[in-house]
Amino acid sequence: MTTNVLNVPAEVHGHGDTGTALRFITCGSVDDGKSTLIGRLLVDSKTVLQDQLAGVQRGGETDLALLTDGLSAEREQGITIDVAYRYFSTARRKFIIGDAPGHEQYTRNMVTAASAADAAVVLVDATKLPWAGEVPDGEIVQQDLLPQTRRHTLLCNLLRVQSIVFAVNKLDAMDDAEVAFERISTALNAFAEAANVEVAAIVPISALKGWNVATRHANWCNYEGPSLLELLEQLPVTEKDEAVPFAFPVQWVEKFSASADTSQGRRIFWGRVASGHVEPGQRVTVLPSKQTATVAQVLNHVRQQYAVHAGHSAGIVLDRELDVSRGDWLLEPEAFEPVREITATIAWLDDEPLVAGRVYWALQGHRWVKAKVARIIDRVNITTLGSEPATQLEANSIGDVVLSLQQPLAVLPFAKSRALGSLVLVDTASHKTSAAVLVQPSVTTN
Template sequence: MTATTLSPAIAADTGTALRFITCGSVDDGKSTLIGRLLVDSKTVLQDQLAGVQRGGETDLALLTDGLSAEREQGITIDVAYRYFSTAKRKFIIGDAPGHEQYTRNMVTAASAADAAVVLVDATKLPWAGEVADGEVVKQDLLPQTRRHTLLCNLLRVQSIVFAVNKLDAMDDAEVAFERISTALEAFAEAAGVQVAAIVPISALKGWNVASRCTAQADWAGYAGPSLLELLEALPVTAQDEAVPFAFPVQWIEKFSASADTSQGRRVFWGRVASGHVAPGQRVTVLTSKQTATVAQVLNHVRQPQTVHAGHSTGIVLDRELDVSRGDWLLEPEAFEPVREITATIAWLDDEPLVAGRVYWALQGHRWVKAKVARIIDRVNITTLESEPTSQLEANSIGDVVLALQQPLAVLPFAQSRALGSLVLVDTASHKTAAAVLVQAAAANA
């Protein structure tokens, strides 16, 4: 793949809003890039622009960094979501923090994203023009650039775009972009990451962000689309429509406001995780294993219709069953609930993960106890090799075996994002400890 070649995966479905995040190392210009997109798409009002003036100049980063601590320290701490649209598409942007300490916030944003723009600060990489002893100095990519890319790939973010930023500050932007692109391509190939494109930009100057950089002919030796043109063409993540029906019960309406829509029975509300649901389907309740037939399916405005994965619905069964919040309605015989899983996890807690510890595991709205039976290995983000370990430190990525107190219906994360993902929560502090991506079910329930 060259810097100007788009991945074959790009087949635009521009009828749906694209959810994307900006990520990468600290001070790579993520907040400034979003501010530039908002300004150039004419989404920002004049009074908002006036409120982010600093020393007579506009500080674009302040359009997303709204917390007082963020403005005082000049960093992004929490994920900030912004909305804008062009004539071709609507966008939902998540500004993810670059500090290693706030990796958990980045993981939260990436888990729901269709695309990720990983920023790379050209001024931080010595190979971008520096020469020592007659040879170009080569230094690896920054750790957070590698970590965020690996996490986006693990979380099945469909399109990953590298944006090489601050090239306006380089003496030779073309040489810098060429060398950085070569390094990014080598890293992506070694990590098994499919990259949609590598784009040169200057978020501060607005070069090649919302429109192609026509003022600088052949700037950075790049003749491809601008970043915004690329985003307008990226696909959204397909829902798990081909996977058997699965539905986590979020809320139970015990007394319907209108008996004609619920037939006087309870309505089970939630979002369809996979497949689709229609009247006449047979379903099984996890964990009671009782079966029933779907009598009615209501959409979000209580109109009867077939509802597909990714959409909210209310389900009425043909008979009363003991169903509670956290239970799952499943296609009969399609799932084999398990008590042990092998999974890749992104460890987010400050306390290291060690074998034998017990956490709460959350799947959908169901909580079960999970014991760390074994730590298999961890990924060295520098060499990308798996290495044996007895614990996982904060922000590490590794493979573990989890023993569940109660059975769960799971599928490999590569097959289903909804059924292959869990969250581990510390039983004492109630802090999110890890994002869990199921590889395989290790034992039957």
């Protein structure tokens, strides 16, 4: 039988970091059972109150999906539209879970959820793959996956989601669950290898019945690994960009106020440290003005004076007054060379195709600049996984482009820094989010 565990980290065997909450999402194709899986996790972890369970009864049975599908349109249509976040915990760990929509129309919502996730559970509905069940003797079995399964996996990989887990769902409805799981595992392994995607594990589950979700379902599908929840309890969280030079996007400028006693009458620049750390005595450069100053004080989120590290909120007081406003960046001097042209991989999320020459708003941190699509290099064929020439990118396409920026930005390749290597493109007329932008190593000219 093909292995159903590719790269289960050592943490799974009892040495994981369970002190930090794990942010994970469920994704995959429409009706694969994502909302039902989350409902099952909430129920089995005893997070749902009895009156909540009573409110999701349909025809005498519990509809677990309704525990996350809160919008009226979601309940009417039976699909997930917006990302629903839920919180639960076990004796070993706390979790923040996002239920991402599977419909192609709402891929932008899935990308938003994946961009901040430590792990992704990609569901695969065994009942939608006819080759997974019994086939007549001599018939060739075409082991291909649904487009959204492939697309969501590729997007999670592009967005540096650290742990990707495939959960093969609805195997309880198959005539021969063991054969179905073996064939699907083979297809997933082949796809992951071709796409260069590292997968933590492939787990057979029944979200409806709870098999292999919170507890192991013994002797099922010839699977001897941990249950899905046991696996999630041991997955590592994404490390912050601590080794990257200091970068800080200014979100809010607090003028002289009640905190003047701590800021000594100077303005406090609040935001979240994107990379590195900040402490008093540190020299910083302001982008775009390129003026320099020394950090006089650093306040944490409760206004105590501490050094603050990547991923945490901080208030920074400089030793002299500079013209700094929302959208500016405080940077380690000479650590970044701001550029006006970048090469990037983008996930195109707009309904209208992307064509060269169009101008969009680009958002990095809290800074808005105009960005022109100078050139479309290629796009990814999600079936063959190869690159092919392209003159435009249709909705939900993934491709490489060159962007020309109206003003320089300090960027790093996304593989090195999530915060400094990611931007969002927004349509200047409709204000719709058009693309997720991931900077590639060839961050070209100044």
